[in-house]
Amino acid sequence: MARDVVCSVRNCKFWEGHRCTADAIQVSVDGGGDEAGYIAKTNCHTFAKQL
Numbered sequence: 001m002a003r004d005v006v007c008s009v010r011n012c013k014f015w016e017g018h019r020c021t022a023d024a025i026q027v028s029v030d031g032g033g034d035e036a037g038y039i040a041k042t043n044c045h046t047f048a049k050q051l
């Protein structure tokens with residue numbers, strides 16, 4: 001289990017100083033399925049746009 005998640009998505013409401021403050025995150029394969037061919041095919045579905 002990851003204790004610290006480093007993130008570069010500055011406009012997410014869970015983002016704070018390059019760290020994720022969410023209790024847990026969900027990461028899925030971009031486009032569906034359960035295998036990613038490269039980094040850009042993974043994405044965080046816990047993202048919530050900061051208003």
Ligand code: SF4
Nearest residue numbers: 007012015020044046
């Ligand atoms: S929820 Fe996802 S996008 Fe938002 S700060 Fe955490 S890791 Fe980054």
